[in-house]
Amino acid sequence: MQITRQTEYAIRTMLELALAPEGEVLSTRYISERQDIPEDFLKKTIKLLALADLVVTQRGTGGGVRLAKPADQITMLDIITAVEGPISLNVCLSPAYNCPNQPTCPSKQVFQRAQEALVAELKRQSLADMVKSM
Amino acid sequence: MQITRQTEYAIRTMLELALAPEGEVLSTRYISERQDIPEDFLKKTIKLLALADLVVTQRGTGGGVRLAKPADQITMLDIITAVEGPISLNVCLSPAYNCPNQPTCPSKQVFQRAQEALVAELKRQSLADMVKSM
């Protein structure tokens, strides 16, 4: 019940990008050195962020990464979801899962509510808010 | 960011115990068959529940397991914590962890709040509530 290290990497990367001058790109190597993240692993992590439209990448000399939208339009939930997929506190909450104990499973509802509370909080704070508090 | 299968086993076990007649013990084997849980793995899981004072075990012939207290005094949070230890959505929230970015880490606060919301919900519903909803 914990975010993975990769998600931590993603959060730190997004903070780094949010702090960079508007429109400027940062290279993966630069970020990996600043944040002490294995470069090749970071590449894949950034790819996930790009697929989720949180960052834009630019290939070639002078290329790199930048935020795809203003920091106040990106939430912690966005980042976590980009890396880990949709949050589901219990397997039974995954969309794909077909619970064999349906419909009498009493724990599903508990997890459903807990998850909603969690998601609401993660959605509440934006990357911009986080940067402000630094 | 998901409870483990072992925690699922623990929840199902607690529900099974909550449904048993007051004061009666159920054997690990019985529970493992009813709930389709590997017996030796269940033994360890039950041991964790016993260490957390959620169940009482009785050795010897006719022995088994029963709830250590009324079902309305046991919460989902109690069960999760018994198996997985204290919830910490991010390593940086673990009591033992000493964050190298302290005290300027902006994500810690976000996780702190999210975790509190989650914990509050998990604490809200008791085993008794869950049984009622079956």
Place this chain on the structure above:
DNA sequence: ATAAAGGGGACAAAAATTATCCACATTAAA
């Protein structure tokens, strides 16, 4: 005594996570 329980430690298997390597495609600049 005996058999039916739980207790505990070692270990194995499986799954998930993290990390590394390398060949390739793109692009700006020399």
Place this chain on the structure above:
DNA sequence: TTTAATGTGGATAATTTTTGTCCCCTTTAT
């Protein structure tokens, strides 16, 4: 137009966590 800097993608390895199994022990009612 070559070159070097950069992201892309796939394969694979290493590590860690989770899950499962085995086996011998202790306790206890009959």
